[in-house]
Amino acid sequence: MTTQDFIAAADLSPLESAGLADFDALWQLELAAVEHPNTGRGKGWSSVCRLDLPERSYFLKRQCNHLTRSLTHPFGEPTLAREFRNIRRYAERQVPAIGAAFFGMRKAARERRAILLTPALLGWRDMSGWLAGWPECPPERRGELIDACGLLARRLHAARLAHGCFYPRHIFVRARERGFTACLIDLEKSRPLHFRRERVRDVEQFLRYAPQFSEAEIDRFLALYLEAPANAPEIGHWRQWLARRQRKKQGASPVDVGRQDGDDQHQHPGQIKPEQENG
Secondary structure (H helix, E strand, C coil): CECCCEECHHHHHHHHHCCCCCHHHHHHCCCCECCCCECCCCCCEEEEEEEECCCCEEEEEEEECCEECCCCCCCCEEHHHHHHHHHHHHHHCCCCECCCCEEEEEEECCEEEEEEEEECCCCCEEHHHHHHCHHHCCHHHHHHHHHHHHHHHHHHHHCCEECCCCCHHHEEEEECCCCEEEEECCCCCCEECCCHHHHHHHHHHHHHCCCCCCHHHHHHHHHHHHCCCCCCHHHHHHHHHHHHHHHHHHCCCHHHHHHHHCCCCCCCCCCCCHHHHHC
């Protein structure tokens, strides 16, 4: 079975010039993986490679029988299909995020294959990289980075979307004339936002993986996210909700924590202290 492939207009020319503007050419391309292939879903696999062309650079994601099941797809669909849908949804709702250059799926015999090609974010740096050198970062720049992340979180939730993996390593920032701008990657687990707990989950994930933040920096992030004054009562309420969620997670086993977050690769010790609950 062949589905209609998607190719972004801006990427058609460079892909055609390289003879890579179709599914088979991209599938057969031999490239070194940038990380170990993911084999955590049954007998399927998923890999990521870097593709550098004269005009543009990309990340090439390829999957075989790497499926996820849902009410709308009870027999499963490639996880890249869900990510591609979310990429388009983010673009429609004007939430800054990674784009798609190519997407396609194939089904033959017992294999279900999928390809997603995304532009490399040249000139961008993920927030986890900034956090690694946080103590040496000038206070003014730290504030600008926090503001960029807070604004991104606000725009995400204002668009009625929950990311589901709102970790610093999935937030990329780029310097501009004044301050920074930020965007999101890894949209596979993103969902429509319905409840406050989904907002709390995203924010708690970000702050838990940013233990370098001071108390004042946490308040700055929350104030910008809530579009509220630094001493607003809402910040105290959010402190309580965040602490409550963190206490709940601390009572879970490491396996449970990973399952709840949808990520089992990294665990960080950063936390909202109980005494912060009063704001």
